[in-house]
Amino acid sequence: MTRRGRLVLFLAAAAVVAVLLVAAFLGLPQFGGSHHPYGDRAVRAAFAHHTANAVAAVNFDQRAFDTLGEESILFAAVLGAMVLLRQTTGERRRPPRRARVSPPIRRLGMVMLPVALLVGLYVVAHGQITPGGGFQGGVVVATALHLLYVAADYGALERIRPLSPYEIGDAAGEAAYVVTGISTVLAGSAFLTNVLPLGTFGTLTSGGTVVLLNAAVGMEVACGVVVLLASFLDQAVEIEAPPGNNGAGPAEAAGGGGNA
Amino acid sequence: MTDALIVVALLLVAVTATAAVLNREPLRQALVLSFLGLALALLFAFVQAPDVSLSQLAVGSAVTPLMIVLTVRKVRGGSGNDARKEEER
Numbered sequence: 001m002t003r004r005g006r007l008v009l010f011l012a013a014a015a016v017v018a019v020l021l022v023a024a025f026l027g028l029p030q031f032g033g034s035h036h037p038y039g040d041r042a043v044r045a046a047f048a049h050h051t052a053n054a055v056a057a058v059n060f061d062q063r064a065f066d067t068l069g070e071e072s073i074l075f076a077a078v079l080g081a082m083v084l085l086r087q088t089t090g091e092r093r094r095p096p097r098r099a100r101v102s103p104p105i106r107r108l109g110m111v112m113l114p115v116a117l118l119v120g121l122y123v124v125a126h127g128q129i130t131p132g133g134g135f136q137g138g139v140v141v142a143t144a145l146h147l148l149y150v151a152a153d154y155g156a157l158e159r160i161r162p163l164s165p166y167e168i169g170d171a172a173g174e175a176a177y178v179v180t181g182i183s184t185v186l187a188g189s190a191f192l193t194n195v196l197p198l199g200t201f202g203t204l205t206s207g208g209t210v211v212l213l214n215a216a217v218g219m220e221v222a223c224g225v226v227v228l229l230a231s232f233l234d235q236a237v238e239i240e241a242p243p244g245n246n247g248a249g250p251a252e253a254a255g256g257g258g259n260a
Numbered sequence: 261m262t263d264a265l266i267v268v269a270l271l272l273v274a275v276t277a278t279a280a281v282l283n284r285e286p287l288r289q290a291l292v293l294s295f296l297g298l299a300l301a302l303l304f305a306f307v308q309a310p311d312v313s314l315s316q317l318a319v320g321s322a323v324t325p326l327m328i329v330l331t332v333r334k335v336r337g338g339s340g341n342d343a344r345k346e347e348e349r
Contacts, residue, residue, distance in 0.1 A: 131310035
């Protein structure tokens with residue numbers, strides 16, 4: 001196809017998409033309105049299952065199967081990153097150098113680390129009643145641990161972060177979600193139906209399976225992000241390319257500044 | 261009041277997103293990206309989506325820029341002093 005032909009085809013397709021988009025947007029409810037056909041139904045369903053955080057009810061109850069997909073995407077992505085960033089033949093591992101950190105940053109990091117960790121765990125634990133939940137809290141927990149890298153150095157981070165428990169946690173979080181789903185089938189309902197006692201509205205144990213699924217996602221995300229960042233950190237800080245090949249490949253010519 | 265905040269956040273997103281695209285230096289881009297993440301988190305908070313705002317704050321303004329910074333450091337193979345500084349933000 002000629003350049004001109006491609007352009008004509010693109011413009012025609014773009015015009016069709018534009019018309020459809022405008023038509024769809026005209027049919028949307030007004031921006032910032034207080035009623036929304038889907039929102040109203042979702043909130044009603046959330047309240048029926050004693051889940052105060054309607055978003056958590058959508059994620060872990062009404063559309064729990066979608067969330068299984070999302071969790072699996074993260075799981076697969078972390079797995080892929082680990083495989084790609086593993087230590088290959090010829091690469092050697094050198095112990096990370098001790099870094100000198102200015103005292104104010106060290107102090108700030110040491111104060112913020114427990115606070116950030118606690119906030120993350122709080123956000124995970126209260127997923128069914130307040131905004132947040134397993135995903136958000138999990139990422140906060142994982143990033144909180146890395147304050148140790150900022151406040152001290154990589155050696156310190158590695159000491160409190162032996163990787164294998166986090167790898168197991170990542171897999172266990174993913175598995176717990178599927179096992180919960182299978183249990184609901186064994187209990188005689190559809191996959192991931194909310195079959196547990198719903199509890200008292202607004203308490204930590206309310207929401208039935210939402211609590212379990214939220215915790216499973218929290219564990220998977222926290223461990224997954226730790227493992228993911230560890231793969232990147234290992235490559236950046238510890239793993240050295242074999243002599244004669246600094247591992248940068250063609251990018252080195254473009255980026256410049258290689259140490260050969 | 262809320263409308264004004266939303267407009268400010270939208271403008272901030274537009275400015276930081278454009279800056280991220282126009283910036284050609286990966287390290288600086290990572291920095292701008294983290295500001296974009298912050299602006300988006302503010303926007304989501306103002307339109308009453310605190311759940312999304314929290315994820316955006318953690319992933320968009322911390323984890324993603326950190327991964328970019330670490331990748332740049334590895335690719336350049338240097339001592340990585342600059343990478344270290346960027347990350348301390």
